[in-house]
Amino acid sequence: MGEFIGKSVKRREDARFLKGMGKYTDDIKLPKMTHSAFVRSPYAHAKIENVDISEAEKADGVVAIFTGKDACGEYGVPCGWQVDFKNGETMREPKHPLLAKDKIRHLGEAVTIVIAETLEQARDAAELVEVDYEELPAVTDPKKAMEEGAPLVHDDWDSNAAFDWCIGNDRAEVEAALEKAHHVTEMEYRNQRLAPNAMEPRSYIADYDVNGDKYTLYTSTQNPHLIRLLMCAFVLGLPEHKVRIVSKDVGGGFGSKIYHYTEEALLTWAAKEIGRPVKWTSDRSEAFLTDAHGRDHVVKSRMGFDKDGKIVAHLTDEYCGMGAYLSTFAPAVPTYLHGTLFQGVYTTPLIHLNVIAPFTHTVPVDAYRGAGRPEATYLLERIISKGAQEMGMDAAEIRYKNFIPPFDGVEEAGYQTQVALQYDSGNYEAALKKGLERLGYDDFRKEQSEARKNGRLLGVGISTYIEGCGIAPSAVVGALGARAGLYEVGQVRVQPTGKVSVFTGAHSHGQGHETVFAQFVADKLGIDMADVEIEHGDTDQVAFGMGTYGSRSLAVGGSAIIKSIDKILEKGAKIAAHKLEAAEDDLEYASGKWTVKGTDKSVSFGDVALTAYVPHNYPEGLEPGLDFSSFYDPSNFTYPFGTHIAVVEVDADTGAVELQRFIAVDDVGNIMNPMIVEGQIHGGVAQGVGQALLEEVAYDEAGQMITGSYMDYAMPRADDLPMIETENTVTPCPHNPLGVKGAGEAGAIGSTPAVVNAVVDALAHLGVTDIQMPLKPQTVWKAMQN
Amino acid sequence: MxxxxxxxxxxxxxxxxVNLLDEHGFDAKILSGGQSLLPAMKLRLNRPEIVIDINGIPGMNSIEETGDEVIIGANCTHTQILNSDMVYKTVNILHQAVTTLGDVQVRNRGTIGGSLAHADPSADYPAVVLACNAQIEVEGKGGKRTIAATDFFQGIFTTALEDDEIVTAVRFPKVAHGKYLKFYQSASRFAIVGVAVVFDDSKVKVGITGVSDTPYRATAVEEAYTGNxxxxxxxxxxxxxxxxxxxxxxxxxxxxxxxxxxxxxx
Amino acid sequence: MNVTITVNGKQFTHDIEPRLSLAQYLRENLDLTGTHIGCDTSGCGACTITMDGNAVKSCTVLAVQADGSEITTIEGMAQNGEMHPIQAAFKEKHGLQCGFCTPGMVMVAADILKNYPNPSEEDIRHGLKGNFCRCTGYHNIVKSIQLAAETIND
Structure with a gap:
């Protein structure tokens, strides 16, 4: 711990947000700016017979109307990850046009953009566009999409599979072990579709400056450099050095703002066509229809146990819906972010997962908070609890029996899983022990049995999760199909006065980087936090970056900054040695100054900075300036883990579930700012509880969305949740300089199965062994009736 | 939007x-609290040519007590009703229902008259006015009339109001003992089931909302009631x-x- | 139509279309972009402001309906550069992350505290029902409003 590291420093971002002075994209107005509205398909699958814009063109204020016939990017937006078939066939990658030309493949797909002087005029004119469709049969369920005769989403191929992939041990070997197992637990369920619902809808403003042939796109993205790269290199063929992406205040992302969306490229193209800035801000209905969704796995799983409850084998088959097109990271989610976590925290010796990823007539599915790991955790934590229930074992006991023993990754080696990864460090039983103590597990069991006698249905659910963050190194992820590196860039520019500007390729959309990054930079440099400014979200300011997702900002982005700080201090020492007329080796750096060891001779950081820029009396051969940029490519993922425990009461008459307690013990490695880590856990837990109890994107057979507004898509409100009890264990990451693991997704990963386990536990004596999420009162009540 | x-x-x-309604017919819509109408208009599910805002009409937003009745002006907001001591003391069941209705902001704008006229089959008020045997005062070109709650709701978003009529007030008989219970839909927070029971000696009156496309008096329950x-x-x-x-x-x-x-x- | 509206103590007169929502009016005509639009159909509460002292969702009020009224937006909460106790409490208790729902949360908190000067946790959670936050799980928002109540009562 330093002066700032490890302290709950209050956020410097807050003042502007609290005073209404944040600058989200929709808050920006440019001179001569136009507004746009989309005409979107009311069908999930249709042929476009004709688009008639003649009436709309005559409407008041219309500046331009473009349809799929206009040449705005022939190839459309690309996918950033290639996962091939296990038989070697290349992943099927359809074009994803900016505007649909001949065919509609999901509800809400854009057909026409109408650009007008005002938003009102754009909306009014959009209503005058006449589109003739021939509606076609649709398929929205990933399993049904693979059935014989299912409507094809893309005619280019003979089935809807984008790929068919597997990981782990030989399938036959796993099946043989299951045959011989003492007990086999089976599960079949759906990990439902979710809408991420960042509270700020997506918003874009594109501007074209004819003088410099320069483009600027203001966008609510988590990922400015990657958007620029994809848009320039693949979609529009623009010169990357003439395109600037600005993404300052962004109102939440949760994954949904990682991806390069069609509207970003279309607006950028249109801005040049009309020679004026164009703005588009999604409304909430459009958000439900067009923001990438999460999850959508149809799962069939078997886990075998020996007579002591030790897991002997695990075999799972999944259909993981991709939606109508491949969104930026979509193929990675049910594969390398999912199958690679099938070891969980257990010593399971044999594991096999097969994933078929079908296209469906739905909006693309991609990473949503946790991305693949919540799905893996849900499966493992449900099936082990179900196994315990079936074998008459205690849910905690079965976990203790199967845990991988503690290892720190330094003295003890990392743990090699059956599914490609090597865990960095872990102590899974410590987290469970802490959680059970916080709950008072034994007392709860007594209370539960007393309550049952009075007809009250109490339940406790345990989830002991692990996840993988800071996905890397680049060479490995490249071999696994990533079309980008997964390093991060951190530049530290010491100004002549000793003030420090830090430029990070990570992106903050709620995480508080401006505060947390300044904390460790100030500590490492021994200067005041007020002298450190963190800049992000502007490709003209920041050299490069891979953005923020996968809880990677501190583990990867923070490490890149540390590398630059090391370079600053190394060079600074040379300058200091020269000024102090001492040998570098005789200097030590602390509290913002270099001191000759054992003396009171010292020179301050500020003095050295000034000297670096006014190099009159200066080491020979040393370049002036004090400004370093570094790329950090981690040697491994980081592996946060923990135990989540939920306590629920089920209303026996109605099936309504009340979440009474939620205990989250998370080990995210070293903690820079406990207040912020807690906040991340709170939010993650809320989303995980949301999936367990409330949230679901439902499509009907025709591909119409049943839950496309806040009247039908249930998200947690304040009265749905209790206070969340947080605890930590600390097992540092052995392979990055801050020893951090990542905290952004842990809450959403661990919590969902804890809640479902609790509800099933409450009903276990009625013979209930599983309930399909979300646990709507009706669903719970029906489970109780059977 | x-x-x-x-x-x-x-x-x-x-x-x-009323004259404007009469003149413009289906092209006109009355704007009261606007909490249902305005979202519907933004989604362009509803597109009136004339919006007649009745919020400023004097005398429509008071809560008064007369003998054995409480008269609530149609323009009274849910918050006004919630904060009324008189309602709390004399028609407590109404107070109970309003606590479950919408949220702070919606209650600050939405009105009882607007809600009743909108006749959402999952709204809370219908169960209460039915159980209370409230009388709904309306006025149209033909003058004023009173519609019994039991005659008012005629289907989904459909009431006994003529095209030129508006709700002006609701008259609640004082209720000594009543209970409103709601089981809500988790997204909209509207009622999947809303039940209002008014106890009257050995008898009950039961109003139910959310269950059918028309809120109703559960007469079968009332007839079978034997004190439990x-x-x-x-x-x-x-x-x-x-x-x-x-x-x-x-x-x-x-x-x-x-x-x-x-x-x-x- | 001509409307005259007092916003954060200043009077404004504009000729506007009837279909303009109060939220849009504040954002587009007055450049008060602290009032956010999250759903535009009164589901999320991000656009909450106070109108004649009561919290309302400004997306579901027509600007013409606000003629003659007194509006306070998030920009009007701080006085002489000093954050309002509710704002200060949100900072102290980490009641915000991405900041998008925050103005609405602060404005509804003002209404909650007006009616419940010593609110229980349940009062607060009940009062926040109309406002979505996707970042905080509400935990620290509840704590912030509890702290604000203490500060205001002191």
């Missing part, structure tokens, strides 16, 4: 509002029960019985 264009007229008297919750079995007798994503017919029928039983056993 932007509504289609419309003309806005702020009516200054009931007769002006057993009569709840009859909660959906003869009723066509709605079915949706959150509650199918079977579950909704069951919930209706559960909620009626709980209310009866209060």
């Amino acid at each position: 932007i509504p289609a264009k419309f003309d806005y007229i702020k009516a200054t008297s009931i007769s002006e509002a 919750g057993d009569a709840a079995e009859h909660a959906v007798d003869g009723i066509e029960v709605m079915s949706d994503h959150f509650a199918d017919e079977n579950y909704r029928s069951h919930l209706a019985k559960v909620m009626v039983k709980r209310a009866l056993e209060e």
Whole structure:
């Protein structure tokens, strides 16, 4: 711990947000700016017979109307990850046009953009566009999409599979072990579709400056450099050095703002066509229809146990819906972010997962908070609890029996899983022990049995999760199909006065980087936090970056900054040695100054900075300036883990579930700012509880969305949740300089199965062994009736 | 989201509002609290050419006590009703219902008259006005008339109001003992089942919302009531029960019985 | 139509279309972009402001309906550069992350505290029902409003 590291420093971002002075994209107005509205398909699958814009063109204020016939990017937006078939066939990658030309493949797909002087005029004119469709049969369920005769989403191929992939041990070997197992637990369920619902809808403003042939796109993205790269290199063929992406205040992302969306490229193209800035801000209905969704796995799983409850084998088959097109990271989610976590925290010796990823007539599915790991955790934590229930074992006991023993990754080696990864460090039983103590597990069991006698249905659910963050190194992820590196860039520019500007390729959309990054930079440099400014979200300011997702900002982005700080201090020492007329080796750096060891001779950081820029009396051969940029490519993922425990009461008459307690013990490695880590856990837990109890994107057979507004898509409100009890264990990451693991997704990963386990536990004596999420009162009540 | 264009007229008297309605017919819409109408207009599900704002009409937003009745002006907001000591003391069941209705902001704008006229089959007020035997005062070109709550609701978003009529007030008989219970849909927070029971010596009056496309008096329950919750079995007798994503017919029928039983056993 | 509206103590007169929502009016005509639009159909509460002292969702009020009224937006909460106790409490208790729902949360908190000067946790959670936050799980928002109540009562 330093002066700032490890302290709950209050956020410097807050003042502007609290005073209404944040600058989200929709808050920006440019001179001569136009507004746009989309005409979107009311069908999930249709042929476009004709688009008639003649009436709309005559409407008041219309500046331009473009349809799929206009040449705005022939190839459309690309996918950033290639996962091939296990038989070697290349992943099927359809074009994803900016505007649909001949065919509609999901509800809400854009057909026409109408650009007008005002938003009102754009909306009014959009209503005058006449589109003739021939509606076609649709398929929205990933399993049904693979059935014989299912409507094809893309005619280019003979089935809807984008790929068919597997990981782990030989399938036959796993099946043989299951045959011989003492007990086999089976599960079949759906990990439902979710809408991420960042509270700020997506918003874009594109501007074209004819003088410099320069483009600027203001966008609510988590990922400015990657958007620029994809848009320039693949979609529009623009010169990357003439395109600037600005993404300052962004109102939440949760994954949904990682991806390069069609509207970003279309607006950028249109801005040049009309020679004026164009703005588009999604409304909430459009958000439900067009923001990438999460999850959508149809799962069939078997886990075998020996007579002591030790897991002997695990075999799972999944259909993981991709939606109508491949969104930026979509193929990675049910594969390398999912199958690679099938070891969980257990010593399971044999594991096999097969994933078929079908296209469906739905909006693309991609990473949503946790991305693949919540799905893996849900499966493992449900099936082990179900196994315990079936074998008459205690849910905690079965976990203790199967845990991988503690290892720190330094003295003890990392743990090699059956599914490609090597865990960095872990102590899974410590987290469970802490959680059970916080709950008072034994007392709860007594209370539960007393309550049952009075007809009250109490339940406790345990989830002991692990996840993988800071996905890397680049060479490995490249071999696994990533079309980008997964390093991060951190530049530290010491100004002549000793003030420090830090430029990070990570992106903050709620995480508080401006505060947390300044904390460790100030500590490492021994200067005041007020002298450190963190800049992000502007490709003209920041050299490069891979953005923020996968809880990677501190583990990867923070490490890149540390590398630059090391370079600053190394060079600074040379300058200091020269000024102090001492040998570098005789200097030590602390509290913002270099001191000759054992003396009171010292020179301050500020003095050295000034000297670096006014190099009159200066080491020979040393370049002036004090400004370093570094790329950090981690040697491994980081592996946060923990135990989540939920306590629920089920209303026996109605099936309504009340979440009474939620205990989250998370080990995210070293903690820079406990207040912020807690906040991340709170939010993650809320989303995980949301999936367990409330949230679901439902499509009907025709591909119409049943839950496309806040009247039908249930998200947690304040009265749905209790206070969340947080605890930590600390097992540092052995392979990055801050020893951090990542905290952004842990809450959403661990919590969902804890809640479902609790509800099933409450009903276990009625013979209930599983309930399909979300646990709507009706669903719970029906489970109780059977 | 932007509504289609419309003309806005702020009516200054009931007769002006009524005349405008009469003149423009289906092209006109009365704007009261706007909490249902404005979202529908923004989604362009509803596109009136004339919006007649009745909020400024004097005398429509008071709560008054007269002998054995409480008269609530149609323009009273839910918050006004919630904060009324008089309502709390004399028609407590109404107070109970309003606590479950919407949220702080919606209660600050939405009005009782607007809600009743909108006749959302999952709204809270209908159950209460039915159980209380409230009288709904309306006024149209033909003058004023009183519609009994039991005659007011005629279907989904459909009431006994003529095209030129507006709700001006609701008259609640004082209720010594009543209970409103609601089981809400988790997204909209509207009622899947809302049950209002008014106890009157050995008898009850039971109003139910959310269950059918028309809120109704559960007369079968009232007839079978013998002082305990057993009569709840009859909660959906003869009723066509709605079915949706959150509650199918079977579950909704069951919930209706559960909620009626709980209310009866209060 | 001509409207005259007092916003954060200053009077404004504009000729506007009737279909303009109060939220849009504040954002587009007055450049008060602290009032956010999250759903535009009164579901999320991000656009909450106070109108004649009561919290309302400004997306579901027509600007013409606000003629003659007194509006306070998030920009009007701080006085002489000093954050309002509710704002200060949100900072102290980490009641915000991405900041998008925050103005609405602060404005509804003002209404909650007006009606419940010593609110229980349940009062607060009940009062926040109309406002979505996707970042905080509400935990620290509840704590912030509890702290604000203490500060205001002191």
